[in-house]
Amino acid sequence: MDFALSPRARDYQARVRDFIRTEIEPREAEYHAALRALPDPWTRLPVVDELTARARDAGLWNLFLPDERHGAGLDCLEYAPLAEEMGRSFLAPEVFNCNAPDTGNAEVLHQYGSQEQRSRWLEPLLEGRIRSAFCMTEPDVASSDATNMAATAVLDGDRVVLNGRKWWSTGVGHPDCRFVIFMGVTDPDAHRHSRHTMVVVPTDTPGFAVERMLPVLGYLDEPYGHGEVSFTDVVLPADAIIAGPGRGFEIAQGRLGPGRIHHCMRLIGLAERALELACERAVTRTAFGKPLSNLGGNRERIARARIAVNQARLHVLHTAWLLDRSGPLGAYDALSQVKAAVPAMACEVIDMAIQLHGGAGLSDDFPLAAALAGARALRLADGPDEVHLGVVARTELRAHREAAEKENR
Template sequence: MDFTPSARATELTEAVRAFMQAEIEPVEEQYHRDLAAADDPWTPLPVVAELQAKAREQGLWNLFLPAGHGDAYAEKYGTTGGTGLSNVDYAPIAELTGRSFLAPHVFNCNAPDTGNMEVLLRYGSPEQQREWLEPLLRADIRSAFCMTEPDVASSDATNMAATAVVDGDEMVINGRKWWSTGVGHPDCAILIFMGLTAPDADRHSQHSMVLVPRDAPGVKVERLLSTMGTQDPPHGHGEVSFTDVRVPLANVLAGPGRAFEIAQGRLGPGRVHHCMRLIGLAEAALELACRRALDRTAFGKPLANLGGNRERIADARIKINQARLLVQHAAWLLDTQGPLGAFSAVSEIKVAVPTMAQEVIDMAMQLHGGGGLSEDLPLAGAWTNARALRLADGPDEVHRGVAARLELMKYGAKR
């Protein structure tokens, strides 16, 4: 079991670190202030495109591209050398970018676009890749993933009621989705829609994934949802209705009935990315907590020497290190055994890491008093992000259920 990144990945990690320190950190605070003050916060600020151009010039672009699937595109649109990274290689890069809201977008490594690009890499036809993948790799367009529905328990994906029905050489789309991240961005041009195609088939062969242009007739963003009071511009999370939307049958990914296969291929690496970014977020929160604990004095003592704060800081360090090893293990399993071999490990990290990050960030907020709740610091937004990820990509309860089922099967329990 080896979690050591390759020499190339180590070089890229250090280059990302240097770029973030030199280019992103000096402007990020002002970026958030300018975005909050903008008359139209849904229009991306010019600084993002400027930073993206610099990142691409330095070969720090599309770093998520997976080894074995994105090599040709890595050479054309990605990092110097034209070779995608393993999950173990990409993990420390994802952790670094998680310290910043801007960094994933600057490096074109932000969700849900990374997951959608991986779907197109693994399952897209050459025509689908030319039309949608290549513009995404250039960051000419953005995308959204439309799976969760407001009227059914979407934690059980077999409940999906929105339909994608074959009609001759077309697919007809109907239904309503929500929490479709990225759909508020003005450059969002393509949606990956999961819908019910064959209700009488095996429960894991009933659904299809379909590429639906954002401007197709019948597609309507009904509203942009707020998460704990914020709408997350310029990307947003939308509720989207689909009314008799017709797209060519050629827009189906991999073929009708293969949505669950595609989802498992998409979500494993995506959950590693999410979790490593959360570890970076927790590291940033712990750094703020330590500085605050040493700089702030109350009752004649530094905060570090009051109220068990040293123990809380120690516990945070232990939890972060434990979580990192757990994610590295899941990444290694994905690289060596594939999605099935990493099935339990991916569910384990999806439970452990957001909970850890939420606890560490909460401790940092407490040390900052009222300021920790304000927009003067990134902690409230960070806490909201960690809390949301206990629901996104499957709630804690579902992932605990997966881990328990696989564990009990070792001892003879039926599936």
């Protein structure tokens, strides 16, 4: 295993880092202040259009997609340091057209979509002209087990009829959200992994409604947000189905592999930024006649944070390496490992940084409170810790169980 960056990845990393430092970071305070001042925060501000135009002109666009026809053609390992850089900024992923859930939806349409679906939805999504959302989690069932899903996608001749309620549908608040990908049960009597179907739903379809936007620890995450959405007798032509009836679970597994690791990549950058802020605070603030860095075990906390971030980065790089070589199924166990480990690490590092900032760390004067809300949410998104730990334990115990069974025969 060689985790050294390829010359191409090094070039992109340098360019992305420079663009964030010179173009995005100087505008972030202005952006967030302007957004908070709006009576309707579900608005795309002109500064975003300016920055995205510059990023596209600089060739820093759709960096997540390995297909050179649509993106930079980087593999997962090459993309990792770029996503880490983007994770330092709440604005950067959108500026480079690398923001969730659009990246995951683009990958679904790219891998599984029909030609018509790609023309109608994928192309404008990759051009940044529209946004999207993903509707899978439901409020009335334990959605960590997808087989609990209650929403339905019922075939009716050449139509499909959708009913149900979804929530935590990230991105549905964006003013440019033009479609969602809905997952529902088509055949409840089929094998549990063949019951579900994914459908592309235009947001102007009758029966589709955003009922409310959900705050995460008080943060709405505007202008994308997380919505509760209802589908009431939503009727669509059957060609809105992605790949075919009953393939929803298969598509979900393919989508969640890259999506999970992209979240982890960005969280490394977020944790790095929090650690930097912690160190800056520790050496510039004085209490009881000493710098904060020399009080209360703070030096050890900072050292442990550095070790934790570095460990998490190597874990993510190893998983990216496996994903490139074996696909989501071959990297299934490793993906669960990083998804359980990295958000927890980020929460700990950010919490330490908040503690060093005192009351200021809880305010909007620093990005730490919002960072903690985002990192904490990711311990639930794409599967809670317990699900991923269960996968890891099952894999770890399988060989020992099989050996014991063989010995007892």
